[in-house]
Amino acid sequence: MSDTPGTPEAPEPALVRVVRGAPTPAQLAALTVVLSAAGGSGDPAPERPGAPRTLWTARARFARPRPSVGPDGWRASALPR
Helix, strand or coil: CCCCCCCCCCCCCCCCCCCCCCCCCCHHHHHHHHHHHHCCCCCCCCCCCCCCCCCCHHHHHCCCCCCCCCCHHHHHCCCCC
């Protein structure tokens, strides 16, 4: 805003311009909502560093135990634990 009364301000440039067609005000409002949602706030979502991880995503859960080393190690590898 200008401090001196009676001085016209320059209009801001348009961010969205309709090139072809005649959209209704409802269509322009819907487009504005979609573009503002797609733009986001610019700040990434905060990470939760102390959040516990579930066992569903733990890779160690899928890994097989290492076989025993030494004589008769092959027997221990086949036995259930």
